[in-house]
Amino acid sequence: MLLAKRTSVWRARYEVSQDGHRVARWDGSLWRGGGDLEVAGQTFHVRGNAWGSRFSMLDKAGGVVAAADRVGRKRWTVTAGGTTYEFQRASVWSQAQDLYAGGRQVGSVRKVSFWGSDVAVDLPGVPLPVQIFVLGVIVTMWQAQAAAAGGGGGG
Template identity: 35%
Template sequence: MLEAHRVSSLRSRWEVREDDAPLLVLEAKGWRSAVRYTLDGIAYEVQSSWTGTQYTLTTDDGAEVARAERIGRKRWSIVTPEGTFFFRRRSIWKADQEWIADPDSEEPVGSIRRTGTWRGDAEADLPGMPTPLAVFTLAVVLLMWEQAAAAGATAAAT
């Protein structure tokens, strides 16, 4: 199980722990929805498209490892060379996400849920998913939540 704890309320920065042991730090990069991290000696970058509906996971040499598509929709997916992982928003009232075996599944395989309303902490229970992909999934959801909060704040200000 992965846990993300927001380190600073001023910046997008999370400490990620795996089974209560420190694993890595997701560090915001630039003005776009993007984070960097290093896992097992490999530097990764998660970056959104300009519309925010697609995220890519690349290594420091520019190789694409995975791509998240249809971000912000009720159903979205992560495409990798090994296959596609399907997700859905748990309900219209909650931002929690469920990992499902296929688009028609009713029973979740795993989940990502908020554990702190104000701080932006989260918990990812993604059993059997490789750690680099699980971290990418968690990062995408954290960035998705930040993007939705920013859009809500902008709408409230007008």
């Protein structure tokens, strides 16, 4: 299991560790959906569409390594290396996202505590760079949902 600790109050910047050792970094973009991730010395760029419903993870040459579709819906997918990973919101009252395979839950991404911003990533069988991509997509989705909830009428 991975533990992502937020390291910045102002930005969606996370240090990701496994068994106490840093394995990756997610640095969310302040002005647009997506950000950059670093895994094993490699940097990938994550870009989202204007609606925040589709994201792509790009390598240094601009090639698509992974793609997320229907983000923000009850069910959404990530495709990488010829494999499609199916995610589903855990419940209408929860921000947690569960990974499904063969119709059963096999993993999850969820906040460690209700009040905190640290995130537990438990996605067995998913390659590490794709796990960090999923983390970045989910954190970006949570930020967009929080902004929408706080951006009421005011008239």
